[in-house]
Amino acid sequence: MxxxxxxxxxxxxxxxVLIAGVLGIAFFFRNIVLFLxxxxxxxxxxxxxxx
Amino acid sequence: MKLxxxxxxxxxxxxxxxxxxxxxxxxxxxxxxxxxxxxxFMERLYPKLVEKRMIIPHEEVILPFESSGDAYxxxxxxxxxxxxxxxxxxFDMLKDAALLTLNIQKTAMANSMTLKDATPYNxxxxxxxxIFIDTLSFEPYDPSLPWIAYRQxxxxxxxxxxxxxxxxKPLQELMLSYPEGIPLSVVSAMLPLKSLFxxxxxxxxxxxANYAGKRSVEPKGGFTEKKLRDIIDSLYSAVTSSRLENKTxxxxxxxxxRERTDYIAFKKQVVNEWTIDLQGIDEVLDLxxxxxxxxxxxxxxxxxxxxxxxxxxxxxxxxxxxxxxxVHPLLLDFSHPSPAIGFNNTERMSFHERAASDLVLxxxxxxxxxxxxxxxxxxxxxxxxxxxxxxxIEFIPKDDSKVKEMLETRTNPFSDYDRESFEIAFSEYFxxxxxxxxxxxxxxxYLMGRKPS
Numbered sequence: 464m465x466x467x468x469x470x471x472x473x474x475x476x477x478x479x480v481l482i483a484g485v486l487g488i489a490f491f492f493r494n495i496v497l498f499l500x501x502x503x504x505x506x507x508x509x510x511x512x513x514x
Numbered sequence: 515m516k517l518x519x520x521x522x523x524x525x526x527x528x529x530x531x532x533x534x535x536x537x538x539x540x541x542x543x544x545x546x547x548x549x550x551x552x553x554x555f556m557e558r559l560y561p562k563l564v565e566k567r568m569i570i571p572h573e574e575v576i577l578p579f580e581s582s583g584d585a586y587x588x589x590x591x592x593x594x595x596x597x598x599x600x601x602x603x604x605f606d607m608l609k610d611a612a613l614l615t616l617n618i619q620k621t622a623m624a625n626s627m628t629l630k631d632a633t634p635y636n637x638x639x640x641x642x643x644x645i646f647i648d649t650l651s652f653e654p655y656d657p658s659l660p661w662i663a664y665r666q667x668x669x670x671x672x673x674x675x676x677x678x679x680x681x682x683k684p685l686q687e688l689m690l691s692y693p694e695g696i697p698l699s700v701v702s703a704m705l706p707l708k709s710l711f712x713x714x715x716x717x718x719x720x721x722x723a724n725y726a727g728k729r730s731v732e733p734k735g736g737f738t739e740k741k742l743r744d745i746i747d748s749l750y751s752a753v754t755s756s757r758l759e760n761k762t763x764x765x766x767x768x769x770x771x772r773e774r775t776d777y778i779a780f781k782k783q784v785v786n787e788w789t790i791d792l793q794g795i796d797e798v799l800d801l802x803x804x805x806x807x808x809x810x811x812x813x814x815x816x817x818x819x820x821x822x823x824x825x826x827x828x829x830x831x832x833x834x835x836x837x838x839x840x841v842h843p844l845l846l847d848f849s850h851p852s853p854a855i856g857f858n859n860t861e862r863m864s865f866h867e868r869a870a871s872d873l874v875l876x877x878x879x880x881x882x883x884x885x886x887x888x889x890x891x892x893x894x895x896x897x898x899x900x901x902x903x904x905x906x907i908e909f910i911p912k913d914d915s916k917v918k919e920m921l922e923t924r925t926n927p928f929s930d931y932d933r934e935s936f937e938i939a940f941s942e943y944f945x946x947x948x949x950x951x952x953x954x955x956x957x958x959x960y961l962m963g964r965k966p967s
Contacts, residue, residue: 478725479660482717483741486748489713 523860530650542589549586555652558625569646595818600634601689602845604830605758611637611644612671612753628655632663642839657739668718669695679756684826698723714752777955788961799871801848802879806832809841822846849887874902881910881917891939899943905962909936
């Protein structure tokens with residue numbers, strides 16, 4: 464049931480906890496991918512001077 | 515003298531203070547309730563935001579009257595040329611306002627503060643950039659809590675941007691219909707299926723919609739700064755990946771008009787000569803300004819210009835190119851200008867309440883208003899006389915090739931639309947000071963001054 468007379472912040476706390484959980488996992492794997500990409504770039508000599 | 519400044523009608527939500535007008539300048543009162551937060555904001559965050567040109571600078575002032583009992587300080591911010599609202603901004607203006615809000619939140623968190631609201635009404639265009647204007651929007655940051663303004667950010671910034679991205683249409687009208695933000699259940703229903711497969715869009719709009727408006731047990735603590743940073747980064751990705759590129763009739767108008775270079779060049783020359791001679795012109799409104807060529811011309815003379823046009827791409831490219839910092843881009847249909855909205859119909863001003871100018875340019879627009887939208891010449895003259903002290907207006911006759919194209923499918927003969935009727939209608943409100951035929955186009959350019967009422 465939707466409740467129309469509550470503070471707009473309500474409900475957004477729970478969803479932020481949930482979303483932060485999903486993002487924590489997503490960004491964890493993204494960081495692994497970035498790390499591996501960086502690692503192999505270094506290993507096979509494709510030097511990227513910006514990193 | 516006991517005098518309590520009267521609040522600006524849009525400034526009633528925040529108990530921390532309010533905006534008021536005094537001697538034609540806008541001030542902000544900081545209430546005692548907000549004193550501690552204000553001082554920590556001024557010490558920790560304000561200098562950094564001003565240095566990065568993210569927030570409008572202000573000075574603390576003492577005013578010659580006793581203010582209300584709850585006043586702590588009075589501040590005088592740098593004044594703005596013109597107040598515009600998000601439904602009058604092009605896509606990239608709203609997008610930059612969204613990114614500005616996220617960047618401010620990041621900077622705030624790094625300095626132990628947080629934004630307590632996230633609304634585009636706290637942002638204005640100034641000198642070519644979007645800038646934050648609500649000095650009282652900050653409070654101390656508690657890392658164990660999520661972001662209080664998260665839902666508001668999604669509804670007021672992310673939702674319209676993503677809807678425009680997927681529909682490939684400018685949908686500024688939605689922001690006019692939903693001034694508190696587009697409800698997420700509406701957004702989620704309007705988005706295409708493929709939006710479900712983009713992580714950041716799915717999380718902040720679709721998943722978020724399932725929780726919107728439901729009462730939940732608020733967690734006490736348990737959140738971390740890292741988690742909030744992830745959410746802000748994710749919102750940032752969702753905003754930056756939204757784009758709106760569409761082609762419209764008028765974006766290439768001046769390209770086409772190059773075929774008639776003598777006409778445009780001569781018109782520019784005349785406008786330039788007339789405006790250099792005019793005294794007391796500071797604020798100019800360029801109606802139907804398209805991509806701002808004539809606005810730029812007046813800006814080069816040091817005038818402050820608002821360039822309004824109903825064509826989204828013209829206004830968006832004027833903003834993006836940012837060629838002149840004193841031309842305010844404004845998305846507006848003059849035959850259907852922004853109404854007054856909000857509580858008591860006074861919270862957001864109508865366009866006409868904000869439009870008063872020293873000079874109005876009305877070039878190559880009269881046929882769209884009077885023939886395209888059937889507005890009688892006299893009604894147009896009356897409307898322009900209420901907003902302009904001086905007027906430069908181009909009359910385009912019915913036998914003009916562009917007008918002929920427009921009238922091909924119309925049955926209305928517009929028998930009272932001709933040069934003579936035009937001069938009679940406008941003479942009721944204006945003195946015609948000069949007039950000149952524009953090369954061989956058959957069009958006429960007039961300089962008029964408002965008759966004293």
